[in-house]
Amino acid sequence: MSRSSWCSLLIPLALVVGVLSSTAWAGEKQPSSTALKPNVVFLFADDLSYEALAYAGNGQVKTPNLDRLAKQGTSFSHAYNMGSFSPAVCIASRSMLVTGRSVWKAQTLHAAGGKEPKNVVLWPRQMHGAGYQTFITGKWHVPWNPMLAFDVTAHVRGGMPKDVPSFYDRPHSDKPDTFDPANPGNGGYWQGGKHWSEVTADDAVEFFSASRDKSRPCFMYVAFNAPHDPRQAPQTYLDRYPTETIEVPKDFQPLYPERASIGADEKLRDEKLAPFPRTEFAVRTHRREYYALITHLDDQIGRILDAIEQTKSDRPTMVMFTADHGLACGHHGLMGKQNMYDHSIRVPLIIAGENIPQGKTIDVPVYLQDVMPTALELAGVAPGPEVHFHSLLPIVRGEQKVSNYPAIYSSYLNLQRCVVKDGFKLVVYPALPAAKLFDLQHDPLELSDLSADPNHATRKEQLFDALVAEAESISDPLDLAAARKKLFPQ
Numbered sequence: 001m002s003r004s005s006w007c008s009l010l011i012p013l014a015l016v017v018g019v020l021s022s023t024a025w026a027g028e029k030q031p032s033s034t035a036l037k038p039n040v041v042f043l044f045a046d047d048l049s050y051e052a053l054a055y056a057g058n059g060q061v062k063t064p065n066l067d068r069l070a071k072q073g074t075s076f077s078h079a080y081n082m083g084s085f086s087p088a089v090c091i092a093s094r095s096m097l098v099t100g101r102s103v104w105k106a107q108t109l110h111a112a113g114g115k116e117p118k119n120v121v122l123w124p125r126q127m128h129g130a131g132y133q134t135f136i137t138g139k140w141h142v143p144w145n146p147m148l149a150f151d152v153t154a155h156v157r158g159g160m161p162k163d164v165p166s167f168y169d170r171p172h173s174d175k176p177d178t179f180d181p182a183n184p185g186n187g188g189y190w191q192g193g194k195h196w197s198e199v200t201a202d203d204a205v206e207f208f209s210a211s212r213d214k215s216r217p218c219f220m221y222v223a224f225n226a227p228h229d230p231r232q233a234p235q236t237y238l239d240r241y242p243t244e245t246i247e248v249p250k251d252f253q254p255l256y257p258e259r260a261s262i263g264a265d266e267k268l269r270d271e272k273l274a275p276f277p278r279t280e281f282a283v284r285t286h287r288r289e290y291y292a293l294i295t296h297l298d299d300q301i302g303r304i305l306d307a308i309e310q311t312k313s314d315r316p317t318m319v320m321f322t323a324d325h326g327l328a329c330g331h332h333g334l335m336g337k338q339n340m341y342d343h344s345i346r347v348p349l350i351i352a353g354e355n356i357p358q359g360k361t362i363d364v365p366v367y368l369q370d371v372m373p374t375a376l377e378l379a380g381v382a383p384g385p386e387v388h389f390h391s392l393l394p395i396v397r398g399e400q401k402v403s404n405y406p407a408i409y410s411s412y413l414n415l416q417r418c419v420v421k422d423g424f425k426l427v428v429y430p431a432l433p434a435a436k437l438f439d440l441q442h443d444p445l446e447l448s449d450l451s452a453d454p455n456h457a458t459r460k461e462q463l464f465d466a467l468v469a470e471a472e473s474i475s476d477p478l479d480l481a482a483a484r485k486k487l488f489p490q
Contacts, residue, residue, distance in 0.1 A: 037131065037217045038353060039317040040375050041208070041308065043301055044223040046090060046139060047337065049326030050079070050346040052227075052294055060247060061291045062240065065302030066350070069321060073352025074360040074396050079368045080420070081325040081345050082474075083411030085110070087268065088159055089337050090228075093324035094142050096369045098123045098149075100387035102474040103411060115145040120386075123372050124149045127219040130379035133212060137203035138196075138223035150221070152211075154203035160228050161188040161196065167230045168272045173281045181289050182235040189225070189232045197226045197293075201300035205307040217315060219375070222304065226297040227327075229273060231289035233296040241291050246284040249331045251445050254278050256333035261431050263338060263415045270336025283330030290329050318353035318378055322368045332446075340418035340427045341446055345410045356396060364395055365403045365420060388474070409470035414478050419467035426451075426463035433483035435460065461488055 052058055055067040055075070084092035085107035095106040099120055109117045116122070122144065124134040128151060137154035140146045146156050164186065166178040184190035189197070204222045212218045254277035259265040266276055274282045301321070308317050326344045328334035337344040347368050352358075370392050373383045377391040394400040407421035418427045420440070427436040437451040437460050450456045464487065468480055 039218045041220045041319045043321040045323040046225050046228040047327045048323035049343045050348050062295045063298040065298045069350050069352050071359050073350050073356050076349040076366050077361050077363045078365045079347050079349035080408050089325045090141050100372050102388040104475050113143045116148050122149050130381045132217050132219040134219045135207050136221040138200040139225045155199050169275055171285050181232045188230040197224055197297050197300045200224050201303045204304045209307050209311050227293040231293045233292040237292040237296045241288045243284050243288050246288045248280045248283050251332050253333040262429055273335050278333050316354035320351050320371050322349040323347040338412050340416050365408045407466045407470050421466050430483045433486050435487050
């Protein structure tokens with residue numbers, strides 16, 4: 001995975017407090033009245049699939065703090081990432097999140113680079129314009145300068161901890177494992193002397209509890225690198241997950257048949273983590289380390305939630321939690337997130353705080369990037385017409401019962417497309433071309449491809465039309481006409 005230029009930025013909190021107090025970007029509104037505005041704490045995970053949490057039904061992983069947050073708020077069970085223009089899916093997801101643009105328009109902004117995007121006010125700057133003191137700690141992974149985007153910056157990280165060869169092509173059942181996920185000597189998450197997740201939580205707790213300007217609301221962008229690989233956690237967390245007890249996914253297969261045509265073969269960094277062909281032993285090992293790092297992450301989130309609850313404040317605090325995308329980690333013969341299966345494009349999404357229904361789950365399809373206009377609504381800011389995504393608050397409050405989107409679209413480079421509509425998913429591999437059709441209601445693990453079933457021929461074509469409509473609406477550069485001719489010969 002590529003790393004942004006901010007990978008080595010380890011910025012002491014006190015050095016940059018108030019650095020932006022007198023600056024404003026073009027088109028940015030000046031601070032407005034903050035009397036009744038809530039604090040907004042955005043908690044962001046990396047590589048966290050919707051299905052890797054206890055509250056979502058995973059009986060193996062332990063996530064008591066996120067379970068607590070879900071009970072205290074409203075969770076969305078069908079939150080999606082719109083896709084990626086980069087093998088580093090994180091980059092595209094985060095570029096969409098902070099600009100509000102759909103995936104291909106975000107690509108244009110990302111490709112232009114610069115210290116700040118031209119003619120775009122990033123999410124944190126819009127919050128600043130609404131009177132918020134803005135703060136970041138953790139992963140940024142977009143090209144724009146975080147010190148220009150936020151009032152206060154702490155430990156800003158790049159795409160992932162530094163990796164070494166021993167992280168890859170492991171484990172093999174017939175030879176010793178070269179990687180010890182609990183050894184700080186391997187660097188990675190322990191680079192700098194303390195696990196990055198703990199540092200991120202330290203920064204967030206200190207800012208909310210002590211150093212923030214309590215005369216105005218705060219917007220906190222708390223972005224963990226975990227549970228992205230290298231999946232390193234203290235030994236006490238690994239001990240909770242003996243390898244032999246870890247369940248192998250029901251959709252396990254040694255090799256994904258179309259892997260080369262979809263860009264998810266032996267050449268892709270993420271897929272190199274485990275040996276080819278996949279083995280049940282390797283998948284158990286990787287999922288054990290995934291769960292351990294998730295539980296460690298959950299404990300750090302618990303520290304932040306405790307600090308929020310224990311800190312006296314005259315204004316309410318809203319907490320939003322999601323992830324930039326999911327992860328296969330052994331599903332369908334895949335290890336990465338560069339695919340169109342739900343385990344890789346669906347993420348957890350929770351909103352908790354004043355006047356948010358507690359213990360409620362909503363299955364309306366949304367995008368994870370909807371949290372951006374949701375925060376803007378909380379801040380009293382109307383998103384501009386160029387923002388593709390929508391506030392979740394009308395759905396949370398029960399004022400809206402249907403999705404803001406005719407269908408859910410996702411993509412990966414020019415190699416994969418999918419559309420989700422009315423409980424079905426159509427996946428298209430344009431380079432072959434080939435298609436897969438899944439009945440998500442009756443086959444949530446996406447085990448049975450219905451694309452060749454004549455009983456679903458009409459639905460398959462209707463879904464392809466829906467895919468084309470969504471692609472055109474967001475300026476997808478891929479011409480799907482050639483694939484249509486081969487998939488639906490007259």
